Amino acid sequence: MSDTATLAFEIGTEEIPAFDLKRATEQLAELVPAALDAVRIPHGEVAIYTSPRRLIAIVADVAARTEALEEVFRGPAAKIAFDEAGNPTKAAIGFARGKGLDVDALERRDENGTEYVYAVRQVPSQDVAALLPEVLRGVIDGISWPKSCRWGTTTEMFSRPVRWLVALLGDTVIPVEYAGLVADRETRGHRFLAPGPHTVASADDLVSVVEGAFVVPTQEAREAVIRKGVAAIEAATGFTADLPAKTLTEVINLSEYPTPMVGTFDEEFLKVPEEIIVDAMLMHQRYFPLYDADGKLTNKFIIVSNGDPAHEDTIVDGNERVVAARLYDAKFFYDEDLKMPLDAYVDRLDEVVFQEALGTMRDKTARVVKLSARITSAAGIEAAEMRDIARSAYLAKADLVTSAVIEFTSVQGIMGSYYATAAGEAPRVARAIAEHYRPRFSGDAIPTDIIGQVVALSDKIDTICGLFAVGQAPTGSSDPFALRRAALGVLAILEETGLPISLVETIDGSLIIYREAGLQFDNAEVRREIIDFFVTREKVALRDVGVKADTIDAVLACGIEEPIVLARRARALEAARTENPQVFDDLATAFARANNLREIGLGTGYKKAELTEVETALAEAVATAEGNVAAALADDRYADALVALAALRAPVDEFFDTTMVMDEDPEVRANRLKLLNRFANVFAHVADFSQMAKK
Incomplete structure (x- = not known):
């Protein structure tokens, strides 16, 4: 072996979940160099390659031996370390023991007229190949997973069962042991196209061997393959694909050899609301919808296959069958739901628990109607709009018990809008039902007009006040009810609309409604906690846009409670x-x-x-x-x-x-x-x- 060599380390597994793989890729880029540096192994650049069935680290220019090291530690002053007779004190003895030396090995050195004792320790050079088994095993153990599992009779935990290990320093096998496996030079290829095993002669060959076995070994390369294939399909069909970032990330990390293909479903299903079709494809099957030049959904969609491109017809046929089944269900549920007007579903909201101490979604609907009335009165909204707001608040959650939403949960609100239109509700009411969950995330649009804005405010404030009242406020990084997101939504609506209401008075109104419903809590304490919660969210938002902390504190010191006034x-x-x-x-x-x-x-x-x-x-x-x-x-x-x-x-x-x-x-x-x-x-x-x- 020369003075330096390439190190190749591969962890072969069952298919790792897509987003877990993305996080593991990021972790490896930090774990591998840190593990080598911790034992002073000289090395060059670290490159990470991953696919659903493997995690690979390639390290360039790894030295054959660590460098010898002289460690020098300054201890106490000599007058403290030794008594008048020159005998070592407890200070000297303890210092020497802590450095693994005899007290006689301590040296005295003068520094600007003051003498100190020093411990000098020689760390010899070590064989890197002998260190690597433990170092690489530590890398495996160091990867953090949201969920882990055990398999076989081993006690080790990993995201998915580990099936093979490759560890090579140059052409020498490093015998890393994990979960009953010992690393060798045999890797695996694509599960169907070239399963292997495939022998790797040296560390420099690992990536090329994997690529030759029908594996695209980086996220960036797989994304490029997918985008190129999608572009070709767009050019051939004249349609445009929608590639949402989340779904694209998932698809990138679900396939080792991605191949975009085109599928078709029966045009009859286009009679179903577009959102439910897209939900069925994107959320459930990870297909990408195609739109025509006018932005209308077509009956074509893109499949990203991990199979053999030579069998495209079979792969497409199978996926079309899956889509047809999902869309048949969607159409059936939609048609069945339309047999009743939307308001007929409101009483059935008693079947859905909002929160154990706060009652059902029917109870929540009643509170939102009352709080909406308080907001409209405070804002001086005209009578016609007040009626639409009251109606929207009453119907906003009704679609939660419809069959379509039970099956396709991400279209809640949207389906309610379709059902409201079919039942002859006012257009502004239907739109408010669709939009009252907005904004759903940072940067999302707020509801279009005052009807949806008031219902959205009422819904979010009711949720926050109720959960604070029953002791379910967010703690640290835990926010199971997404109250921080709800609070930011409230602030975004108030900021963008300039609605002339007091958030503090609205909070007071919500707490009154809860007390009138029989909920018992310390009103003053809960009120203070909720106001502080909103103010804290506003402070974070202000700091994010560059407002200095002392500027915020200067305003708050004047007793400001209204977050929008603070902003x-x-x-x-x-x-x-x-x-x-x-x-x-x-x-x-x-x-x-x-x-x-x-x-x-x-x-x-x-x-x-x-x-x-x-x-x-x-x-x-x-x-x-x-x-x-x-x-x-x-x-x-x-x-x-x-x-x-x-x-x-x-x-x-x-x-x-x-x-x-x-x-x-x-x-x-x-x-x-x-x-x-x-x-x-x-x-x-x-x-x-x-x-x-x-x-």
Whole structure:
């Protein structure tokens, strides 16, 4: 063997779940170099290759031996390590023992006139091939899986049973042991096209041997193959494929030798709502739908096969049979559901439990109707829209007990919209039913109009308030009811619509509805927790867009509870601070000085007749700012309020530069402190600038 060689390590398994494989690929890129570095094995670049049945690491330029190492550790001062007679103390003995040396082996070294004891330890060079079995076994154990299993009589845990191991340093086998297997030089190919075993002569050959056995060994390469095949199909058919990122990622990691093919289903099924057909294909079968030039769904779809392309007709026929069965079910359920009007399903919501302590979905529907009425009243929404909101809230969850949604859960709301239209409900009601789950994730669109927006707010706020009331608030990284996502949805709707309602008052209204329904809880405590929860979500969102933490704290210090008010004020303050950094930094410092000196007990009733010229200028500036700030806040013109505060910079700077606040005369001192109290009070409803002055 030369001084360096390539290391190849392959873990062969049963098919690993797609998203687990993606995470494992990312982990290996960190685990392998870290494991080698931990035992000081010199190496070059690490490349990771994976497919559903294998995890491969290829490491370039692995040295034959580790480098010899001299480790030097400084210990206590010599006067502490040895007594006056030169005998080692407990400090020296303990230090030597901790480094694996006899105390006699300690050295003394002078450093700038102070003598210290040192432990010098020689670490000899080691044979890398002898170290690798344990290192590579550690890599296997280090991979974290969402779910693991045992198999056979072994005790090891892995995502799926491990069936073979390959470990080669150059052309030498590294005997890694795991789950009753010992690594050798035999790999496996595609399960059907070239199962193997296939002998690997040296580490440099592993990837080419795998590729020759009909395995595309990287996610990037498989994606490229799929996209190329899809593009060819689009060119041949004139249609356009929809490739959602999540489904594409899954398909990439479900096949070792992907081949896109075209399937067809009976046009009769196009009478079923498009969403349910797409759900059947994407979610259940991982097929990609094809659309015509007008964006209409066609009866063609793309299959990504892991089989032999030579048998395309057989593969397509089998998949078409599967699709036909799914679509037949969808059409049957849809036709059956249409035999009853949508409102006939509302009473059946008693069959669906929302949450054990909070009752059924029928109970939730009743609460959402009541909360929607409170919101419409508070927002001053006109009567015609109020009727549509009430109707939408009543029907929003009705499709949960329809056969189509029970079978195809991702189309809840959407199917309700179709059933509402078929039953003659108003178009805005039908649209609100379809959209009331929005926004479903960060960046998703909010409901189109006020009808859906109010129902969405009511639904999400009812869920949050109820679950907090029964002690099911999110904890740490655990959020089983997706309350954080619901809260962000509420904030997005309020932010984008400017709906003139108070979130805090809406929370209060929701808690009242729960109490009226007989739910018992500590209202004050739950209310505080919910408001804090929303404020925290808003703080995170503000930090994500670049608002500084101390800017947010400065606004919150004024007792702000409304997240939307917090957002508007914090953004305005951050913008003003960014555009005029010197003005606002100076103002923050001036406020902090005034805030530190003021004595609240003295009040603000200073004697004008006793003010100096500089003090009078500050007093007049404060009076002007009070009026301007109050008027700006009343009209929600926060930026103007900040401008009014900025006007105080010059007079307050002049005041501190020329005035001794803590004058020896107690009356003069008290008068000046009262003036500072009034100066500080101007900021009370805008921001606590002392938060921004902290370093």
